[in-house]
Amino acid sequence: AQRVTQPEKLLSVFKGAPVELKCNYSYSGSPELFWYVQYSRQRLQLLLRHISRESIKGFTADLNKGETSFHLKKPFAQEEDSAMYYCALYGGDQAGTALIFGKGTTLSVSS
Amino acid sequence: DTAVSQTPKYLVTQMGNDKSIKCEQNLGHDTMYWYKQDSKKFLKIMFSYNNKELIINETVPNRFSPKSPDKAHLNLHINSLELGDSAVYFCASSPGVGQPQHFGDGTRLSIL
Numbered sequence: 001a002q003r004v005t006q007p008e009k010l011l012s013v014f015k016g017a018p019v020e021l022k023c024n025y026s027y028s029g030s031p032e033l034f035w036y037v038q039y040s041r042q043r044l045q046l047l048l049r050h051i052s053r054e055s056i057k058g059f060t061a062d063l064n065k066g067e068t069s070f071h072l073k074k075p076f077a078q079e080e081d082s083a084m085y086y087c088a089l090y091g092g093d094q095a096g097t098a099l100i101f102g103k104g105t106t107l108s109v110s111s
Numbered sequence: 112d113t114a115v116s117q118t119p120k121y122l123v124t125q126m127g128n129d130k131s132i133k134c135e136q137n138l139g140h141d142t143m144y145w146y147k148q149d150s151k152k153f154l155k156i157m158f159s160y161n162n163k164e165l166i167i168n169e170t171v172p173n174r175f176s177p178k179s180p181d182k183a184h185l186n187l188h189i190n191s192l193e194l195g196d197s198a199v200y201f202c203a204s205s206p207g208v209g210q211p212q213h214f215g216d217g218t219r220l221s222i223l
Contacts, residue, residue: 032209044154044201044214084152090209096142096166097208098156 002027002091006102013077015111021072023061023087023102032090033070034099035061039083047085048072057081077109114138117202117215124192125223132187132218134202141207142166143185145177148199148217157200160185189220197222 003026013019025031033050047056050063050070061072070087084106088099117134124130136143144167145157158177159167165177174190185202202215 034211036214043216044203046211046213049211086154093208094166095208096159096161096164098144098146098159098167099212100156101154104152104154 002089002100004087004089004100004102006085006087006105008105009103010106010108012108012110015079015109016076019072019074019077019081019107019109021085021087021105021107023070023072025068025070025087025089027068027089027091029093031063031070033061033063034088035059035070035072036086036088036101037083038086038104044086077107079109079111082107082109115202115204115213115215117200117218119218120216121219121221123221123223126192126194128192129188129190130192130220131189132200132202132220134185134187134215136183136202136204136213138204138213139206140204140213141182142205143179143182144203144205144212145185145187146201146203146214148201150198154201158185158187192220192222194222196220 005024035047036044037047059074086104087102091100115136142161144159160179163179176188179185199217203212205212
């Protein structure tokens with residue numbers, strides 16, 4: 001069954017520290033993976049998708065098919081990075097297929 | 112502005128009432144969705160429509176009925192509201208499977 005696992009509910013770091021938000025997935029086909037960010041009481045915003053291989057706001061994520069992981073990383077955390085981060089996977093390849101979300105990780109960056 | 116917009120942003124009502132949430136997207140996307148975010152911030156799909164056709168109907172009570180009058184609109188009507196319906200409901204759209212989804216601001220539903 002398709003599944004996205006984010007093992008950490010909360011990750012607290014100090015400003016300037018490296019950050020790694022973990023995401024593991026279970027999917028039989030070729031996965032389409034995304035990271036979304038939700039700042040306090042706001043909409044979900046796309047942060048990254050695995051095929052773009054770009055860096056947004058200093059974040060990167062690499063798909064590791066061997067480990068079925070798509071961890072989100074940033075070398076130096078900033079206070080404005082504090083938010084809820086969701087890893088998500090498309091559950092199929094048919095029109096109308098929805099995203100399957102992990103349970104989310106709250107990142108708290110303090111000075 | 113191009114966006115996914117949903118109204119109302121806040122909805123406070125009593126148990127047993129019937130309410131609707133509206134969603135519109137002007138991005139020209141073919142697919143629209145309703146997700147529910149519960150009190151633990153867990154997001155789960157409720158419905159998806161592709162070109163006005165219902166594709167996904169997850170195990171959601173019959174009291175929830177989506178309606179898509181055209182591919183730019185997907186409304187959600189809820190009958191006989193219950194305490195457990197309190198949540199944030201997000202509308203989203205995408206141009207196609209595998210493409211990023213764009214989300215609305217959410218509707219925070221509180222049942223008294």
